[in-house]
Structure formats: C-alpha cells, structure tokens
Amino acid sequence: MSTPDTISLLNRLIVAEKNGESALRAAAEEAHHDDLRDALMEYSRFFAASARELQDAVRALGGTPAALGTFGNTLHRTWMHLKAAALGRDERVILDEVESDESTAEALLADAVTWDTPPHIQALLKRQYEGARQRHQAVRRWRQQLDRAA
Secondary structure (H helix, E strand, C coil), X not given: CCXXXXXXXXXXXXXXXXXXXXXXXXXXXXXXXHHHHHHHHHHHHHHHHHHHHHHHHHHHCCCCCCCCCCHHHHHHHHHHHHHHHHCCCCHHHHHHHHHHHHXXXXXXXXXXXXXXXXXXXXXXXXXXXXXXXXXXXXXXXXXXXXXXXX
C-alpha cells in the first residue's frame, strides 16, 4: 500500500474514532447510573486516545491528519439526546445505540488490519482493533446485565 493510501486509510479511521468519542460522551451524558456513565466516559477517552495515536501516525508519514468527526455524527448525537429524553433516559436504548457504534468501529478496524500497511502501522491497527473488540464485548456485558436486572 502506498504512503498516500495509508494516510487516507488512517484519516478515515480518525474520523470514525472522533465520531465514536463524541457519541460515547453523549451516551454518558444520558446514562443515569454512575457506573455506566463512568464506563462510557472511559470508552470515549479510549476513542480520543486512539484518534490522537492515528493522527500522530499520519504526521509521521508526512500527511495532514483529519481533525474532526462528521456532521452525520452530530445529527446522530442529537437524535440520541432526543430519543433519551422521549424514552426517559432508558439505558437499554442508550446501550443499543452504543453497541451499534462499537460494532461499526470494530468492523472498520477489522477491515483495516487486512490492508498491506507498513509493519508499525499494522501493529498500531491490530492494537486498536483489539481495544475496539474489548470495548464492544464490554458493552454487550452491560446490556446483558441490564437484561438480567429487568
């Protein structure tokens, strides 16, 4: 894979990470249980750190890193707040949205690790994929815990 293609791939992932960071922060604001709110904020910080790591990699390759998420994500966050308000901040609904986002992030990174990138980028992508997989599993556990409590 050429350097410009690698930079393009990393920038797409940066946008996804930025979207994930803000979506998780919005979800945390809607959660009413402290443990869930704290976990969602921790996941948001993981997305932020992952985005910074990808931005550093783009700079190291001589590129200009993406800095923001998408307008579509802004609409998604607004929808999440409205839905939470309408449904009484139902944490099951919040976790449904979060799990969908986590699934998307995991799939993007799973695809990214299949690309022929330089070894140091491949190691970075594999590490981030593993983190995304672990976060996705944690969200599933939260959902199962809520199901058992219901």
